[in-house]
Amino acid sequence: MIRLLWRDLTLAVRAGGGFGLGLGFFLILVTLIPFGVGPQSDRLAVIAPGVLWVGALLACLLSLDRLFALDYEDGSLDLLATAPLPLEAVVGVKALAHWITTGLPLVVAAPAMGFLLHLDPAAYLWMVVTLAIGTPALSFIGAFGAALTVGIKRGGLLLSLLVLPLYIPTLIFGAEVVRRGADGLSTATPLLMQAGITLATIALLPFAAAAALKVALR
Structure with a gap:
């Protein structure tokens, strides 16, 4: 498993298709938002949690x-x-490699991106926490979608259509935690819901993805 993980990480760095690509897109999106909605800090602070989570x-x-x-x-x-x-373990390792090369850089860069959008200082910690908890779910859900479309030519659009609806609960609870943190409200309920979604995806989706891969390989 360690060799497979190292292989996927090496390929992601060499090919340039995963490592740095997501972070670059995240930076471009966050940089463009003030040009689209205006530079007013009050307005940006309100939409910052949602923008950061949609970007991630x-x-x-x-x-x-x-x-x-x-x-x-x-x-x-x-x-x-x-x-x-x-x-199932192969799927889990590949999803983990995807998170390390895509999700983890987003977690590290979140404070800087929040600063660009005038995110409330009280919400910085919650932004990092929710991304750290929620982005693994995005990778495992994505692995399931990728397994469903692996044998389809030009399946990128279909993959997006399959995966995006499954991302919505993580997006909702992640942004809600950050909003509540900024307002000084309790974050326990949405944070636990987000953690539950992540644990469920890690526990169940590798088996579903493995079954889809077996069908594709027949």
């Missing part, structure tokens, strides 16, 4: 179509499917 969601979506497609095209996926390592 779209950034995670960018490299999902490469999650299994390259291995499928060169035959590596067939070898992984017949390897001693369960296919």
